[in-house]
Amino acid sequence: MNKIELLAPAKDLEKAKIAIMYGADAVYVGGKFYSLRSRASNFSLEDLKELSQFAKRYGAKVFVTVNIVFHDDDYQGIREYLRYLDKIGIDAVIISSLALIPEVKKEAPHIECHISTQLSSLNSSAVRTLKEFGADRIVLGREASMAQIEQIAKKVSVPLEVFIHGGMCSNYSGRCVLSNRMTLRDANRGGCAHSCRWKYHLYDGDREISEKDCLLSMSSKDLRASAYVERMIRAGIASLKIEGRMKSEYYIGQVVKTYRKMIDEIYEKGSLSFDRLQYYDLELSKAENRPADDGFLSGDCDNTKHLYGVNGAGVTHDYVGFIHDFDPRRNIAFVEVKNVFARGDELEVFGPKIDNRRFIAEVMFDEDYEPVELANRPTQLLMVRMPFAAEKGDMIRKAAKR
Ligand code: SF4
Incomplete structure (x- = not known):
């Protein structure tokens, strides 16, 4: 049996490379067209080509989302786009319109068709039917329990992909017009403004019944399915998917690395x-900023899955720097400042080959070799002496108090 795939999101080329370097077997990205999260996309056609070449060097795959809900006008240019994706070696498109399957087969014969979670495939009949239409992989809806996923996996022969981490939608995966109504941003064309996560005043007629400090939110908790990874592997799931195409490189690096290590250990x-x-859950929590739980996987879909009023848990670890280079002769890291840190702070370094090594930032210089006491200018490049070696692509956060 093939090893299960770890599939990560990326907002731009830099983050896609981070995901692959930190252990993702595949990344999914949106071009500037035909993609949900199109607002988040910084992938030009050239970027997609560069990513495809980069991924091949690591033995990783690239999937491109073509998953908007299409209106007639949206079809313009789609064939040329598919031909281009095929030519640059993209491995799959993630689609939500079955009408695209024949187009993909004809225009891009080397590209697989993966059916988006937007289709809410939650039973084996639906999965089998989609396979008959020509689908090469089905992304199951996030509303299936683990027991239901196991049942489906037993009954079908098409590869299945399951979400294991990230944001959840209060409706069936984006089938929602809240954002359209409130902000004119269409969730089904990539514009969701997360209106469900806002805080609302609650009225009974003209009488406001929400307290000042107790406004209502309709937001779901985020998903964290670490406890189910072993069962997913045993069930023969093809791919474990992380959600979050709007997320930072810190989130991508930390979450991908944690699941990579967990899967390899299993x-x-x-x-x-x-x-x-417990150790892996602690690691995942270092990147989360909202309460998380196991979503629908436990089979219980009750009010504990929602956030009524509370929206953020706050990050437990501050991401403070990205290492662009390391001089091993002087043990100096060239660090791009991401958040405030000061001389004397205890910091923690993690990366593809380094696990949470701590040091005290005692010696820091700016570009003019002037000593720095407080790193508080985001994007500034500092030289920071470290007592151990690091590599380009490693990240630095403030160490939590022991
Ligand atoms: S507003 Fe909320 S429920 Fe609607 S699509 Fe966006 S995330 Fe989903």
Whole structure:
């Protein structure tokens, strides 16, 4: 049996490269056209080509989302676009319109058709039917329980992809017009303004019944399915998908690395102990800023899955710097400042090959070799001496108090 795939999102070329370097087997990205999250996309046609070449060097795959809900006018140019994706070696398109399957097969014969979660495929009949239409992979709806996923996997032969981490939608995966109504941004064409996460005043007629400090939100908790990864592997799921095409490089790096290590450990040891699961959950929490739970996987869809009034849990670790280069002769890291840190702070470095190594930032210089006491200018490049080696692409956060 093939090893399960870890599939990560990326907003731009830089983040897609981070996802691959930190251990993703595949990345999914949106071009500037035909894609939900189109507002988030910084992928030009040239960027897609560069990503495809970069991914091949790592043995990784690239999937491109073509998953808006199409209106007639949206079809303009789609054939040329598909031909281009095929030519540059894109591995799959993620689509939500079945009408695109024949177009893909004809115009881009080397590209797989993956059916988006937008189609809410939640049963084996739907999955089988989609396969008959020509789908090469089905992304299941996020509303299936683990037991239902296992049932579907037993009954079908087409590869299945399941969401394991990230934001959830209060409606069935984006089938929602809240954002259209309130902001004129169409969730089904990539413009969702997350209106469900706003805080609302609640009225009974003219009488406001929400307290000043108790405004109502309709937001779901985020998904964290770490406890189900082992069962997903045993069920024969093809791909585990992380949500978050709007997320930072820090989030992508930390979440991808954590699931990468977890998956590898399960394959190596056969299972994951409770202690190890707790360790991985702690690692995931370092990148989360909203409360998370197991979504629909437990089979219980009750009011504990929602956030009524509370929206953020706050990050436990501050991301403070990105290492662009490292001089091993002087043990100096060239660090782009991301958030404030000061000389004397205890910092933690993590990266594709380094696990949470801590040091005190005692020696820091700016470009003019002037000593720096406080790093508080985002994007400034500083030289920071470290007691161990790091690499380009490693990240630095403030260490949590022990
Ligand atoms: S507004 Fe909320 S429920 Fe609607 S599509 Fe956006 S995330 Fe989903």
